[in-house]
Amino acid sequence: MDRLWELFLDSFPKILLPGLTMTIPLTAISFSLAMVIAVVAAMIVYVRVPVLTQLIRGYVWIFRGTPLLVQLFVVFYGLPKVGVLIAPFPAAVIVFSLNEGAYCAETVRAALEAVPVGQFEAGYCVGMSFLQTMRRIVLPQAMRTAFPPLSNSLISMVKDTSLAANITVTEMFMATQRIVARTYEPLLLYLEVGLIYLIFSTVLTLIQRRGEKKLSAYTALAKK
Amino acid sequence: MLLEIRNLTKSFHGQQVLKGIDLSVSAGDAAVILGPSGAGKTTLLRCMNFLETADGGEITFDGKTRPIHEMSKREIREYRMHTAFVFQSFNLFLNKNALANVTEGLTVVRKTDAKTAKRLGMEALDRVGLADHADKYPHQLSGGQQQRVAIARALATNPEIIFFDEPTSALDPELTGEVLSVMRSLANDGMTMLIVTHEIEFARTVSNRIVFMEDGEIVETGETKRVFTHPQKERTAAFLKINTEPKEEET
Numbered sequence: 001m002d003r004l005w006e007l008f009l010d011s012f013p014k015i016l017l018p019g020l021t022m023t024i025p026l027t028a029i030s031f032s033l034a035m036v037i038a039v040v041a042a043m044i045v046y047v048r049v050p051v052l053t054q055l056i057r058g059y060v061w062i063f064r065g066t067p068l069l070v071q072l073f074v075v076f077y078g079l080p081k082v083g084v085l086i087a088p089f090p091a092a093v094i095v096f097s098l099n100e101g102a103y104c105a106e107t108v109r110a111a112l113e114a115v116p117v118g119q120f121e122a123g124y125c126v127g128m129s130f131l132q133t134m135r136r137i138v139l140p141q142a143m144r145t146a147f148p149p150l151s152n153s154l155i156s157m158v159k160d161t162s163l164a165a166n167i168t169v170t171e172m173f174m175a176t177q178r179i180v181a182r183t184y185e186p187l188l189l190y191l192e193v194g195l196i197y198l199i200f201s202t203v204l205t206l207i208q209r210r211g212e213k214k215l216s217a218y219t220a221l222a223k224k
Numbered sequence: 225m226l227l228e229i230r231n232l233t234k235s236f237h238g239q240q241v242l243k244g245i246d247l248s249v250s251a252g253d254a255a256v257i258l259g260p261s262g263a264g265k266t267t268l269l270r271c272m273n274f275l276e277t278a279d280g281g282e283i284t285f286d287g288k289t290r291p292i293h294e295m296s297k298r299e300i301r302e303y304r305m306h307t308a309f310v311f312q313s314f315n316l317f318l319n320k321n322a323l324a325n326v327t328e329g330l331t332v333v334r335k336t337d338a339k340t341a342k343r344l345g346m347e348a349l350d351r352v353g354l355a356d357h358a359d360k361y362p363h364q365l366s367g368g369q370q371q372r373v374a375i376a377r378a379l380a381t382n383p384e385i386i387f388f389d390e391p392t393s394a395l396d397p398e399l400t401g402e403v404l405s406v407m408r409s410l411a412n413d414g415m416t417m418l419i420v421t422h423e424i425e426f427a428r429t430v431s432n433r434i435v436f437m438e439d440g441e442i443v444e445t446g447e448t449k450r451v452f453t454h455p456q457k458e459r460t461a462a463f464l465k466i467n468t469e470p471k472e473e474e475t
């Protein structure tokens with residue numbers, strides 16, 4: 001028992017460290033890029049820009065319809081076949097942001113559709129352009145609506161980054177696997193890494209709650 | 225003549241909703257458009273502010289006459305800098321408080337500096353009696369207050385004409401009075417207004433001109449007193465008669 005406790009204490013920082021230096025940056029960078037992709041894609045589909053809308057529909061279709069793990073393998077192990085070599089971390093960033101971007105694009109698009117058309121008309125009538133109204137009036141309201149589902153996506157993503165271990169990114173899960181190989185204590189160590197993921201998700205959930213409270217300044221809005 | 229439209233036409237799905245409307249508004253007019261539901265009143269106002277694209281017709285504003293469907297986006301935006309619109313459903317910016325609703329058109333479009341915009345915004349809110357509510361978001365205001373903020377928003381940019389599309393129709397009866405009295409004071413101040421409303425008494429006492437519409441056409445137009453006392457068309461007379469009689473179904 002003592003030995004296990006010692007192993008736990010000893011391994012905790014060794015798992016947490018790659019969590020802080022890999023899992024979190026991987027999530028933060030990928031999710032930020034995913035947001036940019038999602039907002040741009042959602043706006044293009046929302047205004048039905050010809051050709052681009054079809055391209056985005058195709059992109060969303062493919063990335064939502066295939067497993068994340070397969071996408072990681074295609075990019076990291078597959079693309080070198082055609083001469084495209086990408087290092088593990090950037091490869092993971094590319095796949096995670098494209099994958100998450102596809103899901104979030106749908107979320108943001110639905111939220112945009114939910115903003116009453118009268119908001120646009122009011123913007124036009126005070127002299128604003130489409131883009132001004134979009135940026136200052138419609139998008140902020142849509143992002144308010146989209147905030148809870150987007151937060152959920154973010155929390156899922158933290159956990160999904162463990163898949164990056166499969167393409168040799170030394171994030172938390174990979175670090176844990178290595179310690180298991182050395183110590184042969186899979187139960188303890190996998191529970192331990194699970195606990196750390198749980199801590200990360202919990203912190204994010206708390207932040208989400210506070211964010212929702214803050215944003216609720218103008219809630220009750222979707223009704224009108 | 226401040227604003228004139230000629231032969232304005234508009235169809236939805238092959239059904240003609242506006243059948244060649246001629247209408248002119250002079251500076252200082254408080255003109256009321258009356259007419260049964262479905263007459264095309266809303267569509268007319270929306271076409272006049274380019275929220276709908278008319279099929280044909282001409283618009284004269286600031287002395288310039290242009291075919292209405294040839295107006296470029298830039299020309300439309302330029303035109304809208306001189307007009308304002310008050311909607312039946314208020315359409316306040318839901319993510320902005322009352323003051324920000326009012327100043328948005330100043331800071332974003334006219335590049336007014338923040339301090340001046342705030343002063344003008346507070347003046348406009350004060351004019352509708354809501355200076356105390358500047359920090360409130362739309363959902364914290366009653367319908368009547370929201371509509372008054374919408375009027376303040378319209379006033380803030382100092383427009384040459386304000387279009388009103390049934391500004392009190394979405395309100396509980398006890399809240400219409402506060403909105404109508406704000407509009408009355410604007411009329412007294414000489415604000416040019418083109419108003420669609422079913423408030424006959426308001427039309428009779430506040431407007432200087434009545435436009436009666438039915439079926440996509442202007443049936444009759446004239447000075448308010450004359451239209452109310454001597455309507456020239458039977459349809460106008462019938463409409464006024466029905467709408468000025470005490471409503472029996474409400475007992």
Ligand SMILES: Nc1ncnc2c1ncn2[C@@H]1O[C@H](COP(=O)(O)OP(=O)(O)O)[C@@H](O)[C@H]1O
Pocket residue numbers: 236237241259260261262263264265266267268
């Ligand atoms: N966006 C639209 N699409 C199709 N038909 C419309 C649209 N807007 C108005 N109409 C039709 O045009 C006619 C006039 O409507 P409207 O201008 O709203 O009349 P009013 O405001 O006088 O009640 C009605 O028959 C209405 O159904």
Ligand SMILES: [Mg+2]
Pocket residue numbers: 265266267390
């Ligand atoms: Mg109407």
